[in-house]
Amino acid sequence: MGKNLVIIHGGGPTAVLNASLYGAVKAAKASGQVDHIYGANNGTGGFLKEDFIDLGAFSEEELGLLLATPGTAIGTSRDPIWQDDYEQMTKLIEKHHIGYVLFSGGNGTMDTCGKLHKALVQKGMDVKVMGIPKTTDNDIAITDHSPGFGSAARYMAASVQELCADVRSLPIHVVVMEASGRNAGWITASSALAGEKGYGPDLIYLPERAFDEDCFIRDVETLLRKKSGIVVVASEGLHDKDGNPIVKPVFKTERATYFGDVSSHLANLVIDRLGYKARGEKPGLLGRASIAWQSPVDRDEAVLAGRMACEAAFEGESGKMAAFRRISDEPYKIEPFLADIDQVMMFERTMPDNFINEAGNGVTEEFLRWCRPLIGEALPDMISFNRLSGRKEGK
Template sequence: MPNALIVHGGAPTAVINASLYGAVTEAHKHPEIEHFYAAIGGSGAILREQFLDLLTVPQEELELLLQTPGSAIGTSRDPLEQPDYDQIARVIAKHNIRYVFFTGGNGSMDTCGKVYQACTRVGVEVNVVGIPKTIDNDISVTDHAPGFGSAARYMAETTAEISQDVRGLPIHVCIIEAMGRNAGWIAAASALARSGDGDGPDLIYLPEVPFDEEQFLADVQRLHREKGGVVVVASEGLRGPDGKPIVEPIFQVGRAVYYGDVSAHLANLVIRRLGIKARSEKPGIAGRASAAYQSRLDRDEAVTAGATAVRAAVEGQNGVMVGFRRLPGDEYRAETVLIPIEQVMLEERTMPKEYIADNGHDVTQAFVDWCRPLLGEPIRKYITFKNKPLSTL
C-alpha cells in the first residue's frame, strides 16, 4: 500500500500542529494509506530520511497537538537547489510515498511547487498538496491563512493590556514592534484593541506606507500633549520614502531577514528629539508561540486545512494548496478551496489600499470588520474610572 509524507517549513505558529492533527486524523480514515510519515526537521529531513510514522502515535498524544505551539515535528528554512529536489523525488519513490503535504508560507509553497515539478520531471507518481501556514497572512489568493488569527489575537490583546498600563500612568510613549517583513497585517490587527473609550493604539505604522520620520514625531508630540501617554504600533519592516529600511537589517540570508529593533529606534528618536520618556516593547516570537492567545477559530480552520489536504490528495488532486474563501453574509463563514500551487509560490500578499487609512498611520473600518472574526472569541474588556465625572466635595 502507498504511504504519505508531511513536512513543516518556515517559522512555526500557534496552530501549525492543529493542521498536523487534522491531517493525521484524516489519514486514519483512509486504509489505503499504510504509513503517514512526518519529516522530523523540515525539508532537509527528507534528504536525510528522518521519518516518523504518525499513525503509530497514541491518540492521547495526538490530542495534545491542538494546544501545542511551535512545530511538534520540527521545521526549517533549508536552502534547496534543483539537485536536492530531484533527490527528494527519488527518496519519495524509495519509500513508496504517494501523497506529500507541505505546511508553510510563501517559501514553503515554493518548495511544495518545486517538489511537485521535480517528481514530474523524475517520473515519480505522487500527489503533492500544500497546507497554508503563516502568521504574516501574506500568502496570495486565499482570504487568510491559519496562524494569522492567533497572531492577530495576540497583538490585539497585548496592545490592549499595554494601553491600559499607559493610560493608568500616562507619562511616556510606548512603541510596540510587530512582526511583518513586508506585510502589515499583524501590526494592523492591533486596531482591534480599541474599546472606543480613548485607549490605544494611537498610531499604527505599516510597511506598505513609506515612513515619514518628521510627521511621526509631530504626531507623537501632539498626542502626548493631548493624552499624556501614547501607544504606537510599528511593523518591523518599516521603510523610508527611499524604500530603505529605517533600521538597517543586521543579518540577511536569502529571504531570511533579521532586522534591528525598529521599536527601540523609534523610542530613541522620541527621547532625543522630543525629550519625552519613551520605551520599546518587542514581543517577537512570543506573538507566534503563544498558546494562551490561540484563536479557537484559527485552530479549527487549521485542523480543517490539514484534513482537507489529505482528502484532496487521496481523491487525486495534485499541485494545489488548500485555501479559504469567505462567504457573503453578516456572520463569518468560509469554505475551503483548492488553489493551483503556481499561484502562491513566493507571491506575497500585502495590505490592500482599502484597508489602510488615508493618513497612512491607521487602518480602516473595512479592515477591522474583515479581521475581527479571525480572532475568535471577543478580546477581554477593561475598565477605567479616569473618564468618569468627579464628585464635588
C-alpha cells in the same frame, strides 16, 4: 505493500501549525489508505536525510496535545532547496513508497511544493503533492487568509489592549510596540481591534507605507498635546521612501540580513527629538507561540486546512493548496476551496489600500470588519476608565 504519506513543515512555526498537523494525521489515519504516516524531521532537510518521525504511532492523547502546543512537533527549517534536491526527493519518494506529500508552510514552502509536483509529473510518477497554508504574517496569496494569522492577530490585539490599560493607568509618554511581519502589515494592523474594547493604540505604522520620521514625530507631538500617554504599534519592517529599513542590520548570513529593533529605535527617536520619556516593547517570537491567545477560529481552520489537503490528495488532487474564500463577514462564513499552487508560489500578499487610512498611521473600518472574525472570541471585557477625569502631566 501500500503507499505511505509524508508531512513536511517549512518556515517559522505558528500557534496552530501543530493543529494543521493534527488535522492531516487524523484524516490520514481515518482514511485507511496509507501504511505509514511520516513526519519529515525538521523540514525538507530531514526528508532529504531520510529522517522520519512515525506520526502513526502518536496516541490519541498526544494528537490532542498538538492542538495546544506551539512550535511544531516534527520541527521545521528555513534551509534553501536547490534544483538537485528535487531530483533527490523524487528518488526518496520512490524508495520509501510515498504516494502522498503534504507541505505545510508559507510562500517559500508553497514554491517547493509546486516544484516537487512538477518534477513528479515530468517523471510520470503517480504521487500527489498538496499544500497547507501556514503563516503568521498572512502574506500568502489567493486565500482570504491563512492559518496562523488569526492567532497572531489575537495575540497582538489582546496584548495591545492590556498594554493600553497599563499605560493609561500610569502614563509613560510614548510606548512603542513592535509587531511581526516584515513586508506585510496584517499583524501590526490587527492591534486596532483593541480599540473596540476602549483600549486601542493611538498610532499604527505599516510596512505598506514609506515611514517618514518627521511625520511620525509630528503625529506623536500632536497627540501628546491631547493626552499624556500614547501607544504606538509599529511593524518590524518599517522602511523609508527609498525602501531602506529604518534600523541598522545586526547580523548577516548568506541568505538573509537581520535588523535591529524598530521599537527601541522609535522610542529613542522620541527621546532624542522631543525629550519625552519613551520605551519600546518587543514580544517578538512570543506573538507566534501564544497558546493563551490562540484564536479558536484559527485553530479550527488550521485543522480543516490540514484535513482538506490530506483528503484532496487521497481523492487524486495534486499541485494545489487548501484555501479559504470569504463569503460573509457577519455572520462570519468561509468556503474552503483548492487553489492552484502556480498562483500561490512566491507571491507576497500585502495589505490593500482600502485597509489603510489616508494619513498612513492607522487602519480603516473595512479592515476591522475583515479582521474581527479571525481572532475568534471577542477580546476580554475590562472596566472602562472613562470615569477618570482628564490627566494633566508636564513634559
